[in-house]
Amino acid sequence: MHGSDEDLLMIPGPTFIPNSTLRVMSRQMISHRGKKFGEILTECTENLKKVFRTKNDLFILTSSGTGAMEAAISNIVEPGDKVLCTTFGKFSERFKLIVKAFGGVPIDLTFEWGDAPDPVLIEETLEKEENIKAITITHNETSTGVRIPLDEIGKIVKKHDTLLIADTISSMGGDYIPVDDWKIDICISGSQKCFSLPPGLAFISVSEKAWNVINRTKRRAFYFDLPAYLESYKKDPPELPYTPALTFFYALQNSLKLLLEEGLDSVVSRHEKLAQATREAIKALELELFPKREDICSVTVTAVQTPNGVSDKELRGSMQKDYGVLISGGQGKLKGKIFRIGHMGQATDKEILTTIYALEKSLKKLDHRIELGAGIEAAIKVFT
Ligand SMILES: Cc1ncc(COP(=O)(O)O)c(C=O)c1O
Structure with missing residues (x-):
C-alpha cells in the first residue's frame, strides 16, 4: 500500500493517502460559486452524513479539526456560560482552553490520563450544577489511546437541557459512531485521520x-459562524460562505467514495481487527497497554507504555531508521513514557505486521528481553 521511498506512516494522523486520491488533487481549479462545485459540495455533504449516520445538518470547513472545535464553542458559548468539560488527555483539555478563550466558564470534570470519563459522575454533575449549556467530550482521546462510552453519555445528556459536543476527530470514518442514535448535538471530525486525506478540512454536524x-446565542464567531454556512448551503447552487480549499474537496469526494465502496460496517470491523491484532501483539511481547482497561482501548490508535530501561527516542528512532516505520511518542506529560501506533484510514494487516516486526527487532536491538516473533504470531492469529 505504501510507496517504497517513504516512511510507513503509523502515526495517529496524518495518514497515508491512496494514489487515486492523490491523483484527483492535481485537477484544475473551478469556480467555487458555480454549478460544478455545488454538485461536489452536495455529494460530499450527503456522503459525510452517511458516515456520521446522521440526518442533521453537516458542514465542511476549510480548517484543521481544531477549527471545528472552535466553531462549536464560538457558536454556543457567550461570556459567563457554563460548559462541562470532561478532561482526560491533551485533546479533551483543548476544549476547556477554547471555552475559556470565548469567555465561557469551564466546569472541570477531570479523569486520570489513561482512563475514560465515568458516565455516573457526568450525570451527578449535570444534576448538581444548574444551567450547564453544553458538555464537551472527546470520543477518541488520541493522546492516551482511550475510547469512551459515548453512547452511555448521550443517553444521560438527552435527559438534560444541555448540548452534547463530541470530538470524533480521530475516530469518525474508522469507528462506529451513530450521531443520531447517540444523540450527539454537535459532532466534529477532521480530514487527516480515518478519511485518509491531507490535513485541512473539518466536518461538523448540528442537531x-x-x-x-445557536439561534438565540450572541455568537462571537465570524469565519466559523454556522448560520452563514447554512444560508450558503441553501443557495442554488449550494456553496460555502468563503473560498473553500477546492483541491481538498476533490480529494474528499474520492475518499468518501472509497469508504462507501468498502462499506461502512466493513471499515469499522477492519479497524477493530487492526486494533485487536495490535493489542494482542503488545501483550504477547509482555508490554503494557497504556489505557487502564482493555474495554476502553481505541480502535484507531494503540498507546503502549515504554518499557523500563528502553529509551522512547531510541526505540522510535530505530523503527524509523532501520525499518522505515514511523510511530508517535507521548504528548504533554506522557512524553517519553508511552508510544502510540496509529492504525486508521487505509491501514491493513500488512502494515500492522510490518510495524510489529519493526517494534520487535528494535526492542531486541535495544537489549530489551522479548521473545522474537511472539508479537507477530499473536497478531497473525487475529487476522486468520
Ligand atoms: C482527538 C483529537 N482532537 C483534536 C485534534 C486536533 O486536530 P487538528 O490538529 O486537526 O486541529 C486531534 C489531532 O490529533 C485529535 O486527535
Whole structure:
C-alpha cells in the first residue's frame, strides 16, 4: 500500500493517502460559486452524513479539526456560560482552553490520563450544577489511546437541557459512531485521520436542539459562524460562505467514495481487527497497554507504555531508521513514557505486521528481553 521511498506512516494522523486520491488533487481549479462545485459540495455533504449516520445538518470547513472545535464553542458559548468539560488527555483539555478563550466558564470534570470519563459522575454533575449549556467530550482521546462510552453519555445528556459536543476527530470514518442514535448535538471530525486525506478540512454536524441554542446565542464567531454556512448551503447552487480549499474537496469526494465502496460496517470491523491484532501483539511481547482497561482501548490508535530501561527516542528512532516505520511518542506529560501506533484510514494487516516486526527487532536491538516473533504470531492469529 505504501510507496517504497517513504516512511510507513503509523502515526495517529496524518495518514497515508491512496494514489487515486492523490491523483484527483492535481485537477484544475473551478469556480467555487458555480454549478460544478455545488454538485461536489452536495455529494460530499450527503456522503459525510452517511458516515456520521446522521440526518442533521453537516458542514465542511476549510480548517484543521481544531477549527471545528472552535466553531462549536464560538457558536454556543457567550461570556459567563457554563460548559462541562470532561478532561482526560491533551485533546479533551483543548476544549476547556477554547471555552475559556470565548469567555465561557469551564466546569472541570477531570479523569486520570489513561482512563475514560465515568458516565455516573457526568450525570451527578449535570444534576448538581444548574444551567450547564453544553458538555464537551472527546470520543477518541488520541493522546492516551482511550475510547469512551459515548453512547452511555448521550443517553444521560438527552435527559438534560444541555448540548452534547463530541470530538470524533480521530475516530469518525474508522469507528462506529451513530450521531443520531447517540444523540450527539454537535459532532466534529477532521480530514487527516480515518478519511485518509491531507490535513485541512473539518466536518461538523448540528442537531435541531443545537440550532435552537445557536439561534438565540450572541455568537462571537465570524469565519466559523454556522448560520452563514447554512444560508450558503441553501443557495442554488449550494456553496460555502468563503473560498473553500477546492483541491481538498476533490480529494474528499474520492475518499468518501472509497469508504462507501468498502462499506461502512466493513471499515469499522477492519479497524477493530487492526486494533485487536495490535493489542494482542503488545501483550504477547509482555508490554503494557497504556489505557487502564482493555474495554476502553481505541480502535484507531494503540498507546503502549515504554518499557523500563528502553529509551522512547531510541526505540522510535530505530523503527524509523532501520525499518522505515514511523510511530508517535507521548504528548504533554506522557512524553517519553508511552508510544502510540496509529492504525486508521487505509491501514491493513500488512502494515500492522510490518510495524510489529519493526517494534520487535528494535526492542531486541535495544537489549530489551522479548521473545522474537511472539508479537507477530499473536497478531497473525487475529487476522486468520
Ligand atoms: C482527538 C483529537 N482532537 C483534536 C485534534 C486536533 O486536530 P487538528 O490538529 O486537526 O486541529 C486531534 C489531532 O490529533 C485529535 O486527535
